[in-house]
Amino acid sequence: MSAQPTTDATGATTTVLPPSVSVRGVRASYGRIEVLHGVDLEVPAGSVFALLGPNGAGKSTLLKVMSGRMRPTTGEVLVGDVAIGKTPPEKLARQGVCAVPEGRGIFPNLTVRENLRIWTYRGGITLKVVEERTYESFPVLKDRRRQMAGTLSGGEQQMLAISRALVTEPRVLYLDELSMGLAPLIVAELYELVGKLARQGMTIILVEQFVTTALAVADHAAIMVHGGIEQQGTPADMADAALSIYLS
Numbered sequence: 272m273s274a275q276p277t278t279d280a281t282g283a284t285t286t287v288l289p290p291s292v293s294v295r296g297v298r299a300s301y302g303r304i305e306v307l308h309g310v311d312l313e314v315p316a317g318s319v320f321a322l323l324g325p326n327g328a329g330k331s332t333l334l335k336v337m338s339g340r341m342r343p344t345t346g347e348v349l350v351g352d353v354a355i356g357k358t359p360p361e362k363l364a365r366q367g368v369c370a371v372p373e374g375r376g377i378f379p380n381l382t383v384r385e386n387l388r389i390w391t392y393r394g395g396i397t398l399k400v401v402e403e404r405t406y407e408s409f410p411v412l413k414d415r416r417r418q419m420a421g422t423l424s425g426g427e428q429q430m431l432a433i434s435r436a437l438v439t440e441p442r443v444l445y446l447d448e449l450s451m452g453l454a455p456l457i458v459a460e461l462y463e464l465v466g467k468l469a470r471q472g473m474t475i476i477l478v479e480q481f482v483t484t485a486l487a488v489a490d491h492a493a494i495m496v497h498g499g500i501e502q503q504g505t506p507a508d509m510a511d512a513a514l515s516i517y518l519s
């Protein structure tokens with residue numbers, strides 16, 4: 272695990288370790304239909320954790336609960352020692368919890384630059400710094416800075432979404448279907464960046480339909496089936512199990 276140096280409002284640099292994430296006995300429902308039936312999961316601090324499983328298994332729902340966007344009916348999620356769900360969203364942001372949800376979480380009717388300006392609202396960071404960090408990782412976004420985000424290609428939209436994670440330096444990053452609708456080359460590029468973010472000191476939890484891609488970047492994985500965790504372990508442990516579950 273690597274530590275992540277951050278600069279506070281006074282300009283002092285502090286070192287913040289990425290937290291572990293614990294899911295304990297989580298049940299969650301849409302209306303009267305329960306889709307998570309008691310999930311327990313331990314995500315080690317600073318790891319890249321892949322959540323695999325067939326369509327409808329409950330992966331996106333679990334990410335929503337883990338990132339505080341959906342309340343469980345019972346159970347709890349802890350990020351470090353902070354209880355998600357009992358903590359207001361603005362406090363979660365200060366704790367460094369960040370989600371890049373399915374659907375990309377960008378503002379389609381704003382330009383690239385205007386989207387970047389929004390990332391500055393977390394405080395203590397200027398648009399200039401945001402632009403520098405973003406364009407360093409994604410030079411193509413510099414050429415597109417006056418373009419409406421909704422008219423960017425799928426890959427460019429995903430880059431913009433990830434730039435938020437680069438800029439606000441969350442300690443926990445949730446990535447839901449990063450590869451959705453993207454060409455393999457762009458997916459490989461984005462996952463290279465995910466690996467880099469992890470090495471810089473983030474706990475990353477991702478849902479990914481491409482098992483091989485996910486297992487290549489992850490250092491822990493779990494397979495979800497019917498709203499529960501079927502199996503978890505190292506990518507090597509999970510590779511055969513994942514295949515058999517997808518093929519069954």
Ligand code: ATP
Binds near residue numbers: 324333
């Ligand atoms: P996929 O890989 O297809 O995205 P998933 O594993 O992420 O699937 P979820 O999206 O969490 O699964 O869905 C779990 C179950 O909850 C499914 O049966 C789905 O139909 C249902 N569900 C998801 N979102 C809603 C919603 N907003 N309202 C009602 N039911 C929902």
